[in-house]
Amino acid sequence: MHCFRFPHSIKTSHTKMRNPSFFSSFFFLLLLSHKVTCDSHCDPIEASDVDRVQFAMNLEFLEAEFFLQGSLGQGLDSFAPYLAQGGPPPVGGAKANLDPVTYRIIEEFGYQEVGHLRAIYTRIGGIRRPLLNLSAQNFEAIFDQAVGHKLQPPFNPYRSTVNYLLASYLIPYVGLVGYVGTIPRLETYNSKSLVASLLGVESGQDAVLRTLLYARADEKVVPYNMTVADFTGRLSGLRNKLAMCGLKEGIMVPKELGAENRTTSNVLSAEVDSLSYSRTPPEMLRIIYGSGSEYKPGGFYPDGGNGRIAQSFLKKD
Numbered sequence: 001m002h003c004f005r006f007p008h009s010i011k012t013s014h015t016k017m018r019n020p021s022f023f024s025s026f027f028f029l030l031l032l033s034h035k036v037t038c039d040s041h042c043d044p045i046e047a048s049d050v051d052r053v054q055f056a057m058n059l060e061f062l063e064a065e066f067f068l069q070g071s072l073g074q075g076l077d078s079f080a081p082y083l084a085q086g087g088p089p090p091v092g093g094a095k096a097n098l099d100p101v102t103y104r105i106i107e108e109f110g111y112q113e114v115g116h117l118r119a120i121y122t123r124i125g126g127i128r129r130p131l132l133n134l135s136a137q138n139f140e141a142i143f144d145q146a147v148g149h150k151l152q153p154p155f156n157p158y159r160s161t162v163n164y165l166l167a168s169y170l171i172p173y174v175g176l177v178g179y180v181g182t183i184p185r186l187e188t189y190n191s192k193s194l195v196a197s198l199l200g201v202e203s204g205q206d207a208v209l210r211t212l213l214y215a216r217a218d219e220k221v222v223p224y225n226m227t228v229a230d231f232t233g234r235l236s237g238l239r240n241k242l243a244m245c246g247l248k249e250g251i252m253v254p255k256e257l258g259a260e261n262r263t264t265s266n267v268l269s270a271e272v273d274s275l276s277y278s279r280t281p282p283e284m285l286r287i288i289y290g291s292g293s294e295y296k297p298g299g300f301y302p303d304g305g306n307g308r309i310a311q312s313f314l315k316k317d
């Protein structure tokens with residue numbers, strides 16, 4: 001299990017100390033060393049507004065590339081190459097075999113992500129696009145890990161509408177719970193208003209994807225002997241396991257986890273008062289790296305995320 005170190009919070013707390021005698025400093029240092037080595041892996045992190053919003057760009061790049069590639073067979077470089085800021089093109093994305101309605105929805109989502117990236121770039125400043133692994137093999141590895149055995153034939157997200165929706169189920173949700181976690185920690189009006197507006201659309205995308213999946217909940221995902229609901233349950237289980245901070249999701253749940261304990265449907269994932277869950281940047285990294293560790297890149301981000309928050313973990317060891 002990893003612990004965090006927060007050089008910034010240490011500095012701030014120290015300068016805030018009014019009149020530190022030797023003993024209080026000593027005691028403070030003791031507390032500090034305890035904090036340094038034993039902070040919970042679910043705690044919030046210290047970061048500036050700019051760093052937090054730029055951190056979100058890692059997710060926005062992934063969504064933009066996956067949705068644009070999946071619907072149109074072309075990525076960000078065909079629409080707004082300057083937003084990549086010289087970052088490498090993604091590997092392995094492909095046009096998915098989508099039904100006409102899903103195609104239009106995913107295409108719209110892809111364009112929306114371009115807008116999100118541009119909004120952040122314009123108002124806050126951009127980061128380089130990280131290397132993204134959108135290959136079928138990467139999704140195959142995630143799905144194998146989720147179901148606990150090697151799927152035969154290997155899972156291909158681009159093969160069919162339902163496969164693509166299942167693969168998409170992994171993505172905006174992580175962005176959404178990240179934004180829910182980010183907003184209360186922001187300081188300026190500008191970043192709050194930007195992230196609130198990003199959250200609105202992100203949660204809408206997640207709701208649409210989850211509704212499309214819920215409508216197919218009992219369908220077998222051909223050629224596997226598992227239903228859509230089985231897959232979403234396993235994928236959520238994997239997400240929770242990687243993030244290591246509690247149970248946060250699934251399109252079908254036991255009644256005790258449904259809204260007001262009265263339903264097994266879980267089209268919108270939420271906690272006991274039907275409020276959105278939130279995740280911290282390290283939790284998000286553990287999921288999107290597929291490694292369960294914010295220090296160990298992989299999964300969608302073979303070289304890790306960009307921006308100060310993601311990079312700060314990569315420099316640690």
Ligand SMILES: *[C@@H]1O[C@H](CO)[C@@H](O)[C@H](O)[C@H]1NC(C)=O
Pocket residue numbers: 091133135137138141302
């Ligand atoms: C993408 O992921 C697959 C499956 O893990 C891996 O074989 C491939 O090397 C990765 N590509 C890059 C560029 O990291």
Ligand SMILES: *[C@@H]1O[C@H](CO)[C@@H](O)[C@H](O)[C@H]1NC(C)=O
Pocket residue numbers: 225
């Ligand atoms: C498919 O799974 C069900 C239970 O989930 C089981 O009863 C059935 O035998 C399985 N069929 C095959 C072909 O594996």
Ligand SMILES: *[C@@H]1O[C@H](CO)[C@@H](O)[C@H](O)[C@H]1NC(C)=O
Pocket residue numbers: 256260261272
């Ligand atoms: C639902 O059940 C949980 C325990 O599983 C309980 O904490 C919660 O208060 C219940 N909610 C309602 C609205 O009864």
